[in-house]
Structure formats: structure tokens, C-alpha cells
Amino acid sequence: MAEPRVLHVITDPRARGAQRLARDLHAELVRRGQQSELTALHPHPDADPGDPAPVLGPSRHHPRTLWALRRAAARADVVVAHGSSTLQACAVALLGSRTPFVYVNIGDPRHWTASAARRLRVGAFLHRAAAVAAISPHAAEVLRERFRLPARRLRTLPNARAADRFRPAAGPAEKAAARAGLGLPAEGPLVAWIGALSPEKRPDLALAAHARLPEDVQLALAGEGPLRAELAPGPRTHLLGPLADPAPLYRAADLLLLTSDSEGVPGVLIEAALAGLPAVATDVGWVSDVVRPGETGLLTPPDDPAALTEALRTLLAADRTGYGAAARAHALAHFELDVVATGWQQLLREVTRR
Template structure:
């Protein structure tokens, strides 16, 4: 008699809100890949957000992240799943509290640097309590895993390294200069000259001011800023060059990667940013601050350049060298490295194995 084959687990991906950014992007991509493989997967958000796309079809559970009605709806949704995947720090508390006493385990996806978002002792203790409730914790880097184990005293078997990932076929390099010009025209950007892309939330930890100060030291270079956030008005007012183009939020950043000559990341805190993976897959060299586990993606001198955070002069110098150097060689190396380490197909294999294991322990 042949052994019975168990059905794949029903997975519920939980994101904070329906915006397309950071943890939400990984959740959507992983959800879509599991569905493509014929595995049961659902996606929902804890709360609405005014900046979410008007055409978003992501179900929202309640009025705010930890509202009683939201947690009740989460319990009801989790009852129809074999395992919940909590994407982002807000979802960690929601799952740790909302699923208490249920039979559905959850896996927490840590995408940022926990040293940054648990700086105070009280927050570290509270987050540690929530993490110990998880059935498993996914770290985006071996370095992040070491921090999680040491900072929160988690059992080694609970924490697994699974890299951030993006679908390689969605981010392809510009075929030639004509393709680059077409991409620029579609975004209303200058057809000629050097163009650097900056993509992310215009928030304090992303330090758009550092990127603008660096640009001021680079004559004739243009900067395309894609993103929204509380610092947008200040960033627009701070531009004294007339060479910064604020594009707002882009539902699809791929055309900007094809339009640009390099990507710049100026953050004070990061994990393994998806924007760096996307740019690398699109064959774009990056100049980035050496924070979190950015160096997992940006190999200094090979796929781009790393600089200390908060230093516009160093950022400008590195950008100048990348733009004047062998951009084609850096771009090719960046794409090879991203395909080898961050293609979603391989990342989803690791996720599939982890979800199967956690669901079986249920």
C-alpha cells in the first residue's frame, strides 16, 4: 500500500495595510508564487491606509492594526488556514495576541534590522515575548538571524534564514539606449544625460536629504525620486538644483530601473532592501549606505559601491566613480549576483519547505 500524501498547507499571508512597499511586496510576490504552484494561499491586511492604491483588491480585516474587531476577524480568517505568515512588525503583535489559544501557528517574517526597531529595553522585551509565540521566524540574512538569536534569546531551531526575493522576469534590463530613452519618456524624465534613481518611502530613516545633498555635488546629474511620505514637501523645498524629479508613488518601479544609470540608497537603517534586489535584477549598479545587511546585495567594487550612512560627500564621490566607470560591467555583475541569490523561484522553495514543516507540527 502506498503512503498517503498530505495536502499542502493552507497559507494566510498577513500584511499591515494594502500599500505596495517593503514587507507587503514580498508577501504579494510569495502569495502569487504559491498560487502559481497550485498551493492554497490567501492574502489580507490588518487595516486600511489612505495611500493604498484605489484599485487594491486586498481584503482588510478591521479599522486599525490592533482593534478588537481586527483581531476577531484575524482569528476567523486564521481558522480557515493551516499556517499564518506575518509580514512586518505590526503583524507580529497582531498574530501573537490575536491567535492566542488557537491551533493555527504563525511564522514571522523579519525584514528590517531589529536593532533599529527595538532600541528601547521595554520594546525589546515586548517583541521578544511575541517572537517566542511564533511557530518559526524567518530572517532575511545570516547576520539578521544572529541578531535575532542573541537579542531575543530565541531557540536556534526556530529561526531560519530565507533571503528577500523578487521575480526575475519582472525586472529586466533596458535592451539598449533606445529602450532607456523610451522608459524616460514614459516617466517624463530628461531623454539625455546621467540619471540616478532613488526609490522608497520619504521618511526620516530613509534620509532623502542625504541623497539631495549628494546630488548638489554632482553637476549635470539628475535624480528621480519615486515614493511618498512625510518628508516629501521638505525634500521638494530643499532641492536647489532643479535636477530632482519627484515622481510620487510608482505602482511598478521597473520602468524607472530601465530609465536610470544607477540607483542610490541613502538610508540610516535597512534590512536587505527589495529595491536593491529589483535594481540588480534590472541590471542597475547601486551606491548604498553600508547599513543592516545591504552588503548581501551590493558587493563593494563589484556590483556597486558602499558608503557610510549620513555622509553626502562620500555618497557623491562614490556615485561619481560608478557613473564614470564601467557601468556595464557593474550592471552585469549585479544581475548575476541577484539571480544567484534573490530570484523568487529559489526563495519560494525555501518558504514552501518551512511552511510545510510548521503546518505539520500543528
């Protein structure tokens, strides 16, 4: 029997967490010979103008967007909705349709369903899904308890990345070349921070922690967002803007810093780990699925620049070779795209045969 035809739906064409997983999974299914398409609900000014993903309409819940989604779904056997913004669109657009949809929960639902009204609304949409994929067993348990989802509708499928795209630097020469290519200083430790410059990602904490570090430590922030104009970087801080491919920054850096107030299982931590880069991260969501304290990196409480500084000092002073090797081994065992994509194919077959 042929594999089901899949339509992946993302919010917009930006290269962010949910979108990256959707693109990688879509590309892997195509590589395996499965019919797969990817589309975005609406455009975004920060998206790459040359991005090939077609856009369905002017905004995520506009009637034209929803009708276009319903027509696109009619050509597929199953729709995969990536991220919270796609949940309502698919639940509404596919009402009464013969095409089932699977929702991928990327973030922490405790964060984005804080109010009772929002929990009720999101719960109603989740119950419309044929299945809900959680990126951590802890997330699956939260979804089951918070929204009373039956266990048979829940599946744990980790966030994932292709290991061959995020290989470690081969040696000092490749590391130096990566820094030169990004316009970064050749000397001194380099801390990388990658993400949206938005309130929940807390780039301000990265700047505050970095300001307390020795003068030879450099900080490179890659990303774009609403806080860009408010950031006041010092002379040792480098704002790189959005990177189409973050792999060179991982090869250039000595460790990764994550300062978020809310996360699921961040793709940047997986990418860095595959590149052999240890991490200092805030202990939010299910970050600890990737960062094992004292083994692959260090964790700190959220919103604590002093704790971040101390963790950075500790890791910068340590022999990071063992941390990096352990991080890569852990990521290969749990978050490699090849294994996760096989789990996705099994789920999609099950959903279309019900």
C-alpha cells in the first residue's frame, strides 16, 4: 500500500522552531519517496522573499486562507498542523472534511493556555484532531491532564534535526574559517545565542549575563524580531541578524546560550548538540530533555542573569570536549531526524487507516 499523501501546514514562511521541524520532516518524507507538500497560512515581512513555500491567504484565520486550506487538504490524505497558530485554522477549515489532521504541539501549553477561556478554546480544537503529537513525554502528560485528551490520541515524537547538517567543526582551522565567514573575532571564547528577538526568548538576559563575563568573551546573537531596536549591545556583542543556515555559527562557537522564559524542546539545543556544542540554558518547558546538567551542559532558573553568568563562567572554564561529545551522542540517540521520521510515517499510516 502506498504511503499517505501529506500536507504540512506552517504559520508563515519564517525559519523558526515549528517551521524548521515541518520543513525538515517534509524534506525527509520526500527523500523517502512519499508525496508531501508544505504550505504557509500567511506571509510575514521577516520571511526570506525567495522562500518557495506557497502562502494560502492574507492572515491565519481569514476566510480566504481557510477556504484555500480546505481545498489544499482535499488533495492530501492527511494534514499535519505544525505549531499553535495552525491548530485553529485546521480545526475550522477541515470541519466536516474527510481529510484528518494531526497537530504537532511544539511549545509548552501551560504557557500559551494560561487563561481558562483559552484552555477551553484550545481544548475544543485539540479534540478535533485525529492525533496530537507531543515533542516530549512530559508534554504528552500535560496535554492529557490539561485537555483530557485520550491516551490513544497522543503520540510522543521528539523534535528532530538531520545530523549531517550540523556536524562538529573538524578542527581549529574550520572553526577559524567559520568565524571569519561570519565576521566574528578569531580570538577568545565565543558564546552563541540563536532565536527570535522577542520577549519570551529574553535576549536581554543574554546581554546582561554577558556583560558580567571576562572581557575576552564574545557574544554572537543571531535572529530577528520586535526587540531588535531595543537591544543595546556592547563592543563585544555581535548582532548577526537572521541566519538562513545556523550551522556555521555552531562551528564557530564554544557554547550555546538559551535564555527563554518558555520553551518546548528547542531545536537550537538539538542543532548545537549535534554540532558537539555544550549549552547553558534556562530550565523551562522540557529543555532538560536535551541539556543534561553536568553532562551535556548546565541549567539555570529562568530570569536569573547572575545564575546564567555563573553557569557560563563554569562551562567556559571547564574542559568542554567531554560535554560536547556527550551532547552529540545524546542528540544522535534521541533527536536524529531519520529515526523520528520513521515514527511519523507510522503515525500517519495509522491516522489514515482509521
